[in-house]
Amino acid sequence: MIRVAIVGGKIDSGGKKNLIMEYYRHIDRNQIQFDFICDSDSQAIPRKEIESLGGRVYKIRPYQNIIGNMVDIYTLCKKNKYPIMHAYNSTMNVFPMFVAKIAGVPVRISESLSMAHEDDSKTKIKKIIRPMSKLFANYYMSCGDDCGRWQFGDKLFNAGKVDVFKTVVNTEFNSYNPELRDKTRKEFGWENKIVVGHIGRFTPQKNSVRMIEIFAAISKKEPKAVLCLIGDGELKEEMMAKIDELGIKAQVTYLGRREDIQQFYNAMDIFLLPSLYEGLPVVGLEAESCGLPVFFSTEVTREADACKLGHFIDLTETEDVWANEILKTVYENISIRKSHAKEVAEAGFDSAFESIRIQKYYLDAIEKEKVI
Secondary structure, three states: OEEEEEEEEEOOOOHHHHHHHHHHHOOOOOOOOEEEEOOOOOOOOOOHHHHHHOEEEEEEEEOOHHHHHHHHHHHHHHHHOOOEEEEHHHHHHHHHHHHHHOOOOOEEEEEEOOOOOOOOOOOHHHHHHHOOOOOOEEEEEEEEHHHHHHHOOHHHHHHHOEEEOOOOOOOOOOOOOHHHHHHHHHHOOOOOOEEEEEEEEEEOOOOHHHHHHHHHHHHHHOOEEEEEEEEEEEHHHHHHHHHOOOOOOEEEEOOOOOOOOHHHHHHOOOOEHHHHHHOOOOHHHHHHHOOOEEEOOOOHHHOOOOOEEEEEEEOOOOHHHHHHHHHHHHHHHHHOOOOOHHHHHHHHHHOOOHHHHHHHHHHHHHOOOOOO
């Protein structure tokens, strides 16, 4: 059995965690096992599930203490003699990849899961680190074409050196369930409402405050509209202040961090994701599997439209333009809601199929590097 060091950084509720776990649940764990190396300030490590599946969890000093973080990774690499390290932190992978190289890890996979935007304060750092992000890796992976090109460059991508493993979801699990929709809408008092939803981290990347402004424009045009917010993050207080400022508090349901999100995809009528940038967002694919129209900004890759339920609006457009387009789609879609799990799976985003590919990828890399 091969143990793979999975360097996940900070593991909170969200797409990165869901992506890694979908692969882990579906690989042949008699052949491949994962050791999860996570920052100690992580909020949502699924430790019980990981350990029940034969995996191990190691908490290390967070990346803000970069020297301590690297020392801890080096110690684990030497102790466990990993044949493979797979790092999921995009440009930040330069640090664990360097450690893995000096620790003698033969297969070092750097994965790109996101891009950048000029309005995000982290972009300057990302651009400085980006040229170095491929220095110490010997395998390169991305969740989509755009991510791969952004981080590793057109030359490496066009040479076929970047392997694209699509963002994956459990399409069948996320299929539309009208009974669950009715149950959830009744529980939250949404029977006669139009539910605009968002699940994710409240960060500048997700354009969280702008999302509140877009919903306020929706609510002016449609009094039955409510906003369901699931998540947490650094912009939470600013979002709540904006909700008070715009006078829409009675129309907003804030549910905090939750793991039982399937019911909410079913209950929602539209999913809103006006991000400054993404990789290939897991929540978008989960929503589309459930037959839920998703409104992205045009900064999100068109690869996120897996089954013609993705809609893209430029961030330079006014909140009224966003509101009009969203409500038009809601009114057209609400009576014909159905599952699109099959279409999303056929587009290549199903975790069961892609897990077979990644398992073969690991085994082939081991053979290529002549790992004993």
